Structure formats: C-alpha cells, structure tokens
Amino acid sequence: MFISLNGQFLKKDEAMISPFDHGFLYGMGLFETFRVYEGHPFLLDDHLQRLNQGLEVININYRFQREETNQHLQELLKLNGLTNAYLRLNVSAGIGDIGLQVMPFNEPNILYFPKPLPQAGELVEKKAVILEQKRNSPEGNERLKSHHFMNNILAKREIGNRPDIEGIFLNEEGYVAEGIVSNIFWVKGKVLYTPSVQTGILNGITRQFVIELAKNKNLGVEEGHYPTEHAFEAEEMFVTNSIQEIVPITTFEGYQLPGKQGQVVQQLHHEYRHYCKHLWSRHFLGSE
Structure with missing residues (x-):
C-alpha cells in the first residue's frame, strides 16, 4: 500500500x-x-x-x-x-x-x-449502549476533528471490539451527545432529533448531510439538549459517519427499535445511494 x-x-x-x-x-x-x-x-x-x-x-x-x-x-x-x-x-x-x-x-x-473498501451495500445494523465514560468538553469553542482521541479510546475500551455495538456518550451534564465514532439521530412522529453541536459533539459531515437530506424531504429536524428519556421514546434510531454511512439501531439500552426496517432510515438510505457517487457538497442538494 x-x-x-x-x-x-x-x-x-x-x-x-x-x-x-x-x-x-x-x-x-x-x-x-x-x-x-x-x-x-x-x-x-x-x-x-x-x-x-x-x-x-x-x-x-x-x-x-x-x-x-x-x-x-x-x-x-x-x-x-x-x-x-x-x-x-x-x-x-x-x-x-x-x-x-x-x-x-x-x-x-x-x-x-x-x-x-468494498462497494457500498445494504444497511448494516448495530445495537447502541450508553457509555459510563462521559464525553469530554471540547478544547476550544467547538470540537475539532483533531489528534486528541483519548476520550474516544477509553470509551472504545469500555465496549471492546464488537463490530455490532456502538457506544453512546452522554456529556458532562447528562445529555445525549454522540457515538464513539458517530453522530446519533432518532425519530419521533414526523420529527428527526439529533443533539446540538452545543452539547460538545463533533459536527459530522455525514450528520450535516443527513440533516439537509431530511429537510429536503420535508421531514422536521430539531437539534437540542436531550436527556436519555427522550431518546428512549424513539420510533427509529440510527448513527452516522462518513465511512459507515447510515447505521440503523435495533436496540438502545434494551429498548427495541425497527433497525433497517424503519421507514425514515430506508428513505434516507435510498437518497444517500442516489448522491454518493457524484455529490461534492450538501449545498448542492436540490440543485439537480
């Protein structure tokens, strides 16, 4: 190589x-x-x-x-x-x-x-668990994708190397933050919820793209500070990153979820496949 x-x-x-x-x-x-x-x-x-x-x-x-x-x-x-x-x-x-x-x-x-990497294929599901390790505060005003990865490494040690599990951080105030290597979303009604950047998360590129995809499909999107109880009421849940794309969640702390059978997950995945071989920026959505 x-x-x-x-x-x-x-x-x-x-x-x-x-x-x-x-x-x-x-x-x-x-x-x-x-x-x-x-x-x-x-x-x-x-x-x-x-x-x-x-x-x-x-x-x-x-x-x-x-x-x-x-x-x-x-x-x-x-x-x-x-x-x-x-x-x-x-x-x-x-x-x-x-x-x-x-x-x-x-x-x-x-x-x-x-x-x-192989050609992109079907949706791959995971289970989500809440980490004991808290998400540390960013070094500056906003979290950068920097070399400072000890917080993530400690969290990864907590769940081990199982590829079917994603650990979910809470921040120091107890709000849902993000995954070890992902951002998190969940659906309630016709609204897609995701933690705000102000919770200390990385503003993921796939996170930003999915938010624009959802808005483009007239799905409500809310970013905020959410306790775990809010996420436990989810009808669908998924995590995102640029390599794994959209990853449906089947269980969250034992709460059963539809995983890849979720309608919103399927719709967003279909749109992702449409754009992934030619789009340079989320800002070009809707211009085709």
Whole structure:
C-alpha cells in the first residue's frame, strides 16, 4: 500500500516524520476521513471546508482546494489500484522547538492514507449502549476533528471490539451527545432529533448531510439538549459517519427499535445511494 507524505508517494513502511513534529509532541493536528465511491470522493468540498476552518483555529498556514486535492488523491488511488476506498487526509503541525508554540505553523506535514473498501451495500445494523465514560468538553469553542482521541479510546475500551455495538456518550451534564465514532439521530412522529453541536459533539459531515437530506424531504429536524428519556421514546434510531454511512439501531439500552426496517432510515438510505457517487457538497442538494 502506498500513502502520500507531503506530495510524495511512498510505501507505508517508508514514510517518516520528525519526532519534533508538534502533532506528535502536543497533538496539534487535524484529519478528515471520507469515502470514495467508484472514484468519487463524496462530499469532498464539505470535508475540506471543515478542515480549512480547523486549520485556521489551530494556526496552521495551509488551505486545501478541491481541484488540487482531488487530483492528488486520484493519483494515489490509481497507484493503489483502488476505486472504492477509505481515505484519511491528515495535517500535522510540523517541526518546532520543544515548548508551546504561539507563532503560526508554516510547514505542516500532509498525509493521505487510503484503505480498500468494498462497494457500498445494504444497511448494516448495530445495537447502541450508553457509555459510563462521559464525553469530554471540547478544547476550544467547538470540537475539532483533531489528534486528541483519548476520550474516544477509553470509551472504545469500555465496549471492546464488537463490530455490532456502538457506544453512546452522554456529556458532562447528562445529555445525549454522540457515538464513539458517530453522530446519533432518532425519530419521533414526523420529527428527526439529533443533539446540538452545543452539547460538545463533533459536527459530522455525514450528520450535516443527513440533516439537509431530511429537510429536503420535508421531514422536521430539531437539534437540542436531550436527556436519555427522550431518546428512549424513539420510533427509529440510527448513527452516522462518513465511512459507515447510515447505521440503523435495533436496540438502545434494551429498548427495541425497527433497525433497517424503519421507514425514515430506508428513505434516507435510498437518497444517500442516489448522491454518493457524484455529490461534492450538501449545498448542492436540490440543485439537480
């Protein structure tokens, strides 16, 4: 497998960065993960927009553009013989002296990591359980998709490696927050509910896309602070991320749910399939 490091294609065991990189020393780095469908990087514009906003926050002087980024990742996909893939784009702050740096980072390390994925298929169900581990508060005003992943790792240890379970965080105030690697949604009546970004969650790209999909289909959407009792009344529930897409939930803390038989889940999944091979941004929904 080949990866890309600062524009060079290297075998994965040949790639190296300095131990003085502040991404390693102090966690000063961001990443995006997205899925490539038949060669198309789904919602790439949205991923790059979030990445660029985060880079500004942590003072890394680099910005990504679609054309250049897509050209580079297409070369990487071709080199690895991939058309359906997981792609992680990572930006690490770069070399600096030991000590907390307040000046901008002007020479970050930029890495692309691909992994093969099968063609997208049918819905895959999971069970959801509430974690003992609480969702930590964001380091700044809003949670970034950063190298700071200890909270997620501790939560993952709590549930183990079972692929059919997703752990659901409550935040420090006891409100439903998000999954270990996902955002959470549930349906009551004709309304789709999801925790607000103000609960401390990551504003997932697939989360944002699903919200726009639902609105486009005249489904009510509410974002707020919800206790677990509100979620226990759900008629349907699912979690989302850019690699696993929409994942229906069959049980939530023992409460039975319809999983992939849910009407809203089926409708959103159908729409997801329609757009995943050509859409660059959720902002283009409805423009076709």
